[in-house]
Amino acid sequence: MRPAEPFRHPLWVRLTHWIGAGAFMTLAVSGFAILLALPRLFWGETGSNDSPAWIVLPLPVNLEQTGWGRNLHFISAWVFVLSGALYGLAALVTGHLFRRLAPDRDQLRPGSLVSEVRDHLHIRPPEPVSGGERYNALQKLAYLAVLLVLAPVMLLSGLTMSPGVTAAYPELFTLFGGRQSARTIHFLAAFGLVAFLLVHLWQVAANRPLRLLRGMITGRPGGKAEGA
Amino acid sequence: MVEISRRGLLLGSSALGLAPWLGGCELIEGGPSRPGLYGLSDTLTLATQRFLLRDQPLAREFPADAISKVFPTINTTDPDNPDYRRSKAQGFSDWRLPVSGLVERPTAFSLTELKAMPARTQVTLHSCEQGWSAIGGWTGVPLSHVLASCGLKPEARFIVIRSVDGWWDSYDLFDALHPQTILAYGMNGGDLPVAHGAPVRLRVERQLGYKSLKYLASIEATDRVSGLSQGRGSMVSELGFSWYAGI
Numbered sequence: 001m002r003p004a005e006p007f008r009h010p011l012w013v014r015l016t017h018w019i020g021a022g023a024f025m026t027l028a029v030s031g032f033a034i035l036l037a038l039p040r041l042f043w044g045e046t047g048s049n050d051s052p053a054w055i056v057l058p059l060p061v062n063l064e065q066t067g068w069g070r071n072l073h074f075i076s077a078w079v080f081v082l083s084g085a086l087y088g089l090a091a092l093v094t095g096h097l098f099r100r101l102a103p104d105r106d107q108l109r110p111g112s113l114v115s116e117v118r119d120h121l122h123i124r125p126p127e128p129v130s131g132g133e134r135y136n137a138l139q140k141l142a143y144l145a146v147l148l149v150l151a152p153v154m155l156l157s158g159l160t161m162s163p164g165v166t167a168a169y170p171e172l173f174t175l176f177g178g179r180q181s182a183r184t185i186h187f188l189a190a191f192g193l194v195a196f197l198l199v200h201l202w203q204v205a206a207n208r209p210l211r212l213l214r215g216m217i218t219g220r221p222g223g224k225a226e227g228a
Numbered sequence: 229m230v231e232i233s234r235r236g237l238l239l240g241s242s243a244l245g246l247a248p249w250l251g252g253c254e255l256i257e258g259g260p261s262r263p264g265l266y267g268l269s270d271t272l273t274l275a276t277q278r279f280l281l282r283d284q285p286l287a288r289e290f291p292a293d294a295i296s297k298v299f300p301t302i303n304t305t306d307p308d309n310p311d312y313r314r315s316k317a318q319g320f321s322d323w324r325l326p327v328s329g330l331v332e333r334p335t336a337f338s339l340t341e342l343k344a345m346p347a348r349t350q351v352t353l354h355s356c357e358q359g360w361s362a363i364g365g366w367t368g369v370p371l372s373h374v375l376a377s378c379g380l381k382p383e384a385r386f387i388v389i390r391s392v393d394g395w396w397d398s399y400d401l402f403d404a405l406h407p408q409t410i411l412a413y414g415m416n417g418g419d420l421p422v423a424h425g426a427p428v429r430l431r432v433e434r435q436l437g438y439k440s441l442k443y444l445a446s447i448e449a450t451d452r453v454s455g456l457s458q459g460r461g462s463m464v465s466e467l468g469f470s471w472y473a474g475i
């Protein structure tokens with residue numbers, strides 16, 4: 001590591017982050033509305049309200065929320081995917097992915113991980129856990145889980161429910177094991193992303209939240225680089 | 229096909245040009261339009277899918293033993309229309325399907341005449357916008373064959389289809405002439421049941437179930453649907469759904 005420099009978020013990170021965060025909210029709300037038409041999950045190709053399900057969710061069946069739900073879901077998906085693609089491309093090209101997001105060797109030592117977890121549980125970071133010169137390891141792992149696993153699975157399983165896309169790429173059915181399997185995996189990935197968001201907000205809350213939020217909005221955390 | 233891919237390019241470039249931001253958004257020249265942001269996202273989806281489908285692939289087909297035991301039926305399951313009831317009582321022997329508009333020889337086909345045409349059987353996955361899906365086997369005559377036998381005029385760009393229960397929808401030639409777009413009179417080896425749209429329903433396999441109209445009443449070829457009703461291209465789009473349902 002180079003010596004501590006003030007931690008900054010480049011403009012492209014901030015823009016795509018807040019656009020993506022907004023689109024994620026509307027995706028979650030509209031996805032829930034769509035789910036209500038068939039609050040059951042299946043494996044394989046087929047399934048309906050009167051066929052046996054893997055899981056019957058404790059939600060009321062409501063067929064009236066599909067229209068606005070789908071409209072909002074697809075426009076949000078376009079925004080989320082396009083801003084996510086921009087972010088992913090920039091992260092690769094600028095080296096951000098390796099420099100900022102890949103955990104450093106020292107961060108992965110068991111002792112260091114254990115003390116990070118302990119710091120988070122106390123919501124009282126003794127040393128700049130983040131907001132210093134780098135993200136802490138727990139943050140990095142959470143971000144990588146989203147970028148490398150959850151978001152791609154979300155996108156691909158969503159596309160597997162599209163009859164147009166699968167006519168062009170039937171391999172998607174093979175990848176997920178059928179349309180209803182893709183729907184189930186789409187739901188599980190959404191669950192994973194919501195879980196990430198809760199952890200994400202907790203990690204921010206545990207690390208001088210105002211400073212971090214100011215950093216993510218203006219680019220500079222403000223105050224002294226080390227916090228204090 | 230050359231014509232279609234040229235249109236696909238036009239479509240793509242108009243989506244990239246963000247023309248839709250200005251007022252209503254016309255997805256295809258002379259086609260349906262939808263105002264606002266949802267019009268923009270519909271256009272992006274249509275342009276993208278037209279690009280992905282530019283070689284006109286077939287939707288997946290299954291062996292007969294994959295057919296679902298339960299195939300849900302929604303909306304109308306037995307039209308409450310006097311003409312339909314009378315026709316149903318006679319085994320649809322007096323039923324006729326008029327094909328009109330931009331064709332050289334407008335014709336009204338009987339069920340027997342449709343069954344005498346070259347048939348196609350396809351076992352496919354039906355995906356409903358409500359989330360359910362089921363596999364069914366469909367037998368019928370390709371719409372492209374029926375249109376060709378009436379002499380589809382070169383100006384024709386859209387096919388408007390109406391059903392006895394008042395539903396209607398439109399399809400541009402890209403989908404209307406696709407080999408899996410059939411007028412189905414058979415299901416799972418037998419006659420098409422009333423609950424599934426007897427005597428004849430449409431199958432459009434690369435879009436959601438709501439594009440596969442049941443209880444067909446008429447077919448009309450036209451050069452534009454922008455002037456039809458509210459200009460949205462279908463009845464469901466007047467209810468807030470997308471005209472193009474490939475997603």
Ligand code: HEM
Pocket residue numbers: 009013017020021024100101130131135139143146193197200204212213215216
């Ligand atoms: C309203 C909810 C959200 C808030 C308040 C929020 C807040 C923040 C803050 C303050 C940071 C910077 C942390 C630091 O400097 O240590 C950050 C980074 C990040 N957030 Fe969020 N976030 C939200 C939603 C989301 C969502 C929904 C996602 C993804 C689905 C997400 C993904 C990320 C990623 C990947 C980073 C790292 C960015 C980078 O440096 O490349 N966030 N977030």
